[in-house]
Amino acid sequence: MYQILREHIEKIVPLSDEEFAFVARHFTARKYKKHQFLVQPGDAVKHYYFVVSGLLKLVYTDEDARQHIVSFAMKDWWEGDFYAFYTQTEATLSVECLEDTEVLCFSLQDYRDLCNGLQKMERFFLEKVNFGFLAAQRRIISMLTSSAKERYEQLIKQYPSLVQRVPKSQLAAYLGVSRETLSRLYQ
Amino acid sequence: MYQILREHIEKIVPLSDEEFAFVARHFTARKYKKHQFLVQPGDAVKHYYFVVSGLLKLVYTDEDARQHIVSFAMKDWWEGDFYAFYTQTEATLSVECLEDTEVLCFSLQDYRDLCNGLQKMERFFLEKVNFGFLAAQRRIISMLTSSAKERYEQLIKQYPSLVQRVPKSQLAAYLGVSRETLSRLYQ
DNA sequence: TCATATTCGTGAGGTAGGTCAACAGTGGGT
DNA sequence: ACCCACTGTTGACCTACCTCACGAATATGA
Known part of the structure; x- marks a missing residue:
């Protein structure tokens, strides 16, 4: 689990064993089930998430209760309501599992400690x-x-594996079209 | 001119006189006239720009020669084809003056030297x-x-001064609607 | 100062995509 | 093993926005 994080970071900044141990101390492992929420609007946002396995979506829900998908996150990606996390305000977005998902998460204090304690991590976050x-x-x-x-064709080209794993209705909510329209594109 | 840059940076990280002198050495002042291009598609992108006065737009021009505005930049904002700058590839976007404009610009080498030479600047760029x-x-x-x-109302609310300074056709190109539609919104 | 762009508004007609509704196939959960 | 929610598909109709065209007012520059 932590090995995936290490490889992910080392694509950008190589780390010694001690350095990675320092990094790892700031992350907490969590597991969530499909359909579970990691963040809901109004929550105090304590964490930002690195996905180890599974699949998350970041969602904005409008006044008419329509869901709009801001982003997906699979293995190796980061996800969260970054604004609420970073400014320590209430969540306006939600983070929800599309599959059973394992994450490594950190708090804002952890983030600051990482940046201050190891310049390489600040470099890493800047690059990301x-x-x-x-x-x-x-x-x-x-x-x-x-x-x-x-836009649908661009999505298929860019993230073919995502298109396999996610219901079309969810892809439609990401692309900004109705599911009916998406369904008709290749009839 | 450099004072504006200093104040801008010091909103995030305070600097000593020596530190700012180090920073300032990495910037070059330039002036451009209205309608002049700072970057055009296909160019080697040598610089990224901090706007001291005036107004820039970052534009994507599609196959039908239609212009889509990715962002505007007024005083205190940064602008450029960041992807081409950062990866040292050919520009796919253009940067053009909507007014006579003064900028401070730096090269990728300057950017790296700033990050490596003064940790505060890396912090500053990360925050930005x-x-x-x-x-x-x-x-x-x-x-x-x-x-x-x-979207037009949100723009007016968020950047009222921009709406004053920019022709409606340009706002339309930013909002993603035709100028005719924009013109009809409040008839 | 005059000529030329640029900007803005408006009409008429077209189209991509939305909405509502119905239906069939599938898969998870108990 | 069954039920029910989820998923995808399709039809009919609607509408927000686009395109093309024209005209007038204003700004710009030689």
């Missing part, structure tokens, strides 16, 4: 969020320029 | 990109949940 920002920017461009069908 | 990521996530949610009119 840089690419997270770019991924978000690409998605914005995709939403500005492409039709539902084109 | 964290909030940049969150802003992008908010925009994605807005595009998933809101109509053209609602």
